[in-house]
Amino acid sequence: MKTITTLFAATAALSLAACSAEPDTDVTDIEGPAKSEGEAAAIAAALPAGDFMDLELGAKIVGPQGPEVTGTLSNAEGSFADIRSFVACPAGMDPCDPKTAPEGTVFTYVHVIYPGEDNEKNTGSGAGNDSSDIERASAFKMMRAAHGFTGTVGYSKAEALAAVGAKADVVITCKDGALIWSVEAGGGGDQWEQAEPITFYWQSTLPPAGPADAYAIDANYAKATGPGPYPADKAGTTNACL
Template identity: 45%
Template structure:
């Protein structure tokens, strides 16, 4: 009996001996992927009065790349249909604000266009897009552009795709004959937050040129007192 006990002892000690527990695997965050949004046509009849800011009901800005003007943008923010005076401080909770941006390309010289067309074939043309450079606070997933203007400027009313990348909105020209010089495209989106004022929060990229645009943009929504930070 003693011999059996001596043989079993090492196993008992091994089973009861101290051991380091394996660390629990920590979750690895998955990067948010860009997601495609459903574009809606611009219907100005659904808009009410515009917000009147220090610069009036509209904000105009010139978009330049280097020393050249490549476009001009006129922006405004409107309350819903039926609102005669749009004053954010006086509007009821839950009011939806529509941000509208009319971008008109600068007219170019026809001879310059012909010269640019000469030479070796370009395999991949630079992107043509309009986007926000910051997260769109209060975004309610309503977004789009003017179909009629896309048809006139690009030759196809479905030529623009819209995506959200890390909270930033991107309108990208994916079809059509190219944005015609002097033509206007109007982009719009909605937020539950009014603008905090004009901000350098927009960007136009066309023919390899990038230009920052200044327009109305909502401020980040403040957390309620005592609420945990995100």
């Protein structure tokens, strides 16, 4: 089993992986001091990233669209990605009903971002995708504040490795209360591109109020936006980004 070592880079810190021959080594954080002021600033701004495969989740919330919400991230030029989202309760909680969930329940928001389309005719853009081929996607992000954000956030590191390779830099930062997952392959190397899904997640003490146009992808040097489960703000609730 190859080692996945998480490092931080200067502009898109948190390096996803560096492989070695030693088996069964856990993901680690920064190794060694920052090499420049820019790298130090990036390290300071980055949030610790968990691995989606390590999560233990309970049942999903079942809303008007079922347990999952599908859509597209698009702009005037067309659809740039399909998005499939769900919100889950903690492990052991089934069913997952916000109306009966105890106070303080942590909800996990999960978003699978599929640049281009997922080739499923009944989800997202399906056969209607009319965007150009996605040669480079550089970020998945929220366009609104992450209400109730607990500070726990991450992505599927195995999927990122498969999509971008061992030189990938994935950094999670906050901006104006919202979350940004930046994906960068560096000079040369593979990029996050067409038909390479990556799963991202974050946790909140607030349940979704319904789908909202709160999410976006930066792809082919353009921004495309679309819907996903999103929590309404509540007085007295904190946001770890703030």
